[in-house]
Amino acid sequence: MSLPKRHSSKGKKDRYVHFPKSLKPLYLDYLKAYQPSIYLFEGQFSQQYTVRSAQSVFRNAMKKAGINKSSGIHGLRHSYGTHLLEAGTDMVFIQKLLGHNNIKTTEIYAKVSNKTLSNVQSSLDTLCLSPLKSWTEFIKQFSNIFKSNEKS
Numbered sequence: 001m002s003l004p005k006r007h008s009s010k011g012k013k014d015r016y017v018h019f020p021k022s023l024k025p026l027y028l029d030y031l032k033a034y035q036p037s038i039y040l041f042e043g044q045f046s047q048q049y050t051v052r053s054a055q056s057v058f059r060n061a062m063k064k065a066g067i068n069k070s071s072g073i074h075g076l077r078h079s080y081g082t083h084l085l086e087a088g089t090d091m092v093f094i095q096k097l098l099g100h101n102n103i104k105t106t107e108i109y110a111k112v113s114n115k116t117l118s119n120v121q122s123s124l125d126t127l128c129l130s131p132l133k134s135w136t137e138f139i140k141q142f143s144n145i146f147k148s149n150e151k152s
Contacts, residue, residue: 017097081106 019027036042043049049057058073077098084094095106 034042037046039046039048041049043053055073062069062071081094081098084097085091091103091106095103098106100106
């Protein structure tokens with residue numbers, strides 16, 4: 001689905017968010033039921049939700065989901081960046097999606113989990129066609145790879 005953007009966010013930058021295709025039926029039902037006129041989620045009289053109301057909705061949703069961790073709405077940005085990173089999304093794309101000028105800021109948001117680190121595959125593993133049984137076999141196989149690279 002297209003990338004909706006939020007205008008005039010922090011730093012007066014637009015933020016892009018992928019809208020999950022799996023939520024499209026719920027989204028269309030919501031639009032039909034509530035018919036928002038200005039904001040996607042509106043408070044009384046088509047007004048923008050207050051920060052306090054949004055926080056309250058978030059806390060209630062966490063309770064209903066059985067999540068006892070202390071986290072605020074901003075934690076969703078951290079989760080979003082981390083999940084994108086764990087799914088293999090390039091850090092530069094995450095930087096753009098989160099609207100960061102500096103990649104260092106993105107690195108803070110996108111906390112690398114131990115799961116991600118343990119899934120990193122050695123580049124040597126991608127070169128080996130079969131498990132190696134000895135150092136001699138290792139040297140032989142890799143010298144053949146280097147010889148074939150020199151010819152091309």
